[in-house]
Amino acid sequence: DAEITQSPRHKITETGRQVTLACHQTWNHNNMFWYRQDLGHGLRLIHYSYGVQDTNKGEVSDGYSVSRSNTEDLPLTLESAASSQTSVYFCASSVGRQETQYFGPGTRLLVL
Amino acid sequence: GQQVMQIPQYQHVQEGEDFTTYCNSSTTLSNIQWYKQRPGGHPVFLIQLVKSGEVKKQKRLTFQFGEAKKNSSLHITATQTTDVGTYFCLTNAGKSTFGDGTTLTVKP
Numbered sequence: 001d002a003e004i005t006q007s008p009r010h011k012i013t014e015t016g017r018q019v020t021l022a023c024h025q026t027w028n029h030n031n032m033f034w035y036r037q038d039l040g041h042g043l044r045l046i047h048y049s050y051g052v053q054d055t056n057k058g059e060v061s062d063g064y065s066v067s068r069s070n071t072e073d074l075p076l077t078l079e080s081a082a083s084s085q086t087s088v089y090f091c092a093s094s095v096g097r098q099e100t101q102y103f104g105p106g107t108r109l110l111v112l
Numbered sequence: 113g114q115q116v117m118q119i120p121q122y123q124h125v126q127e128g129e130d131f132t133t134y135c136n137s138s139t140t141l142s143n144i145q146w147y148k149q150r151p152g153g154h155p156v157f158l159i160q161l162v163k164s165g166e167v168k169k170q171k172r173l174t175f176q177f178g179e180a181k182k183n184s185s186l187h188i189t190a191t192q193t194t195d196v197g198t199y200f201c202l203t204n205a206g207k208s209t210f211g212d213g214t215t216l217t218v219k220p
Contacts, residue, residue, distance in 0.1 A: 033208060042118075042200060042212035043155065058207060090154055098143055098204050103154040 002027040006091050006104035014112055019078040021107050023091030031094045032074040033101065034058075034066060036087040043090065049074055050097065081111045116203055118211030126219050131188040133214035135201035144184045145202040146175060149213070155200060158186075191218050 004025040013019050023032065030051045035043040045058030047066040055066050063085060065077045078085055088108050092101040115138045125131055135144065143162045147155040159168055161177035161184060168175045174187045188195055198213040 035210075043210040045208050045210075048208065056207075059209075092155075100145065100157045100160065101147075101155075101202070101208070103156070106154050 004091065004093055004102055004104040006089075006107050008107060009105065010108045012110045012112065013081050015081060015083060017081050019081050019109070021076045021078075021089055021091075021109070023074050023076065023104060024072055025091075025093040025102075025104075026072065027093060027095070027102070028071055029093035029095050029102075030071070031097055031099075032068070033092040033094075034064070034074065034076045035090045035092065036060065036085075037090060037106075038087050046076065046089075047074075078109075081109075083111050085109065086111045116201060116209050116211045118201055118214060120214055121212065122215050122217075124217045124219065125191050127193060128190050131191050131195070131216055132185055133199050133201075133216075134183065134185050135203075135211050136183045137203055139182070141181050141203050143204070144177060145204070146184075146186050147200045147202060147210075148197050149200065150197040153197075158199075188216075191216070193218050193220055 007022045033048045034046040037043050044060045046064050049055050049068040052068055088106050090106045091104040094101045117136045119134050145160045146158040149155045159175050164181050165179045166177040172189045176185045196218050198215045200213045201211040203209050
């Protein structure tokens with residue numbers, strides 16, 4: 001069955017380190033999204049992509065970057081991790097820009 | 113930019129009582145989606161509304177889209193313990209924007 005996976009599921013890192021979170025989907029969806037979820041803030045959009053080589057900044061993109069070299073993957077990189085980036089990160093994909101988004105299981109990141 | 117307000121933030125009900133969450137936008141929406149997130153889980157799509165004044169039902173859940181396409185509601189009739197979780201609206205005219213969610217707890 002088609003699916004969307006995230007790895008790692010849990011990560012502990014230190015302030016200043018570079019961290020990359022993986023997102024992989026097998027639906028062949030053009031659109032992929034990264035969100036962070038913090039208590040009291042719901043889900044906030046970090047970056048999104050509408051296709052290969054396309055990336056766009058979301059609401060809270062500072063300190064994060066993404067690249068889209070193929071349809072299946074949209075890795076999220078924290079260039080220099082900060083304690084404020086401790087959060088749960090969700091990846092999602094959709095077939096169309098305003099279609100249903102399918103979410104991965106999430107990655108819990110702790111920055112010490 | 114587009115803003116989406118969702119109220120209430122929390123709702124505690126006795127099992128069997130009704131529950132409603134509202135989503136209000138500062139701009140006219142092309143469509144609105146609703147998602148449910150169980151504790152410890154990920155958001156799962158419930159429904160999409162597109163037409164002005166649209167009403168859709170899924171068993172005990174009723175979804176409405178306002179006539180002006182600036183607001184929407186999700187109503188659950190006779191809540192059950194399986195309804196617990198956080199309900200989010202999503203608008204994606206332009207950038208994908210979630211409401212902050214309404215967390216529902218149900219006391220048996």
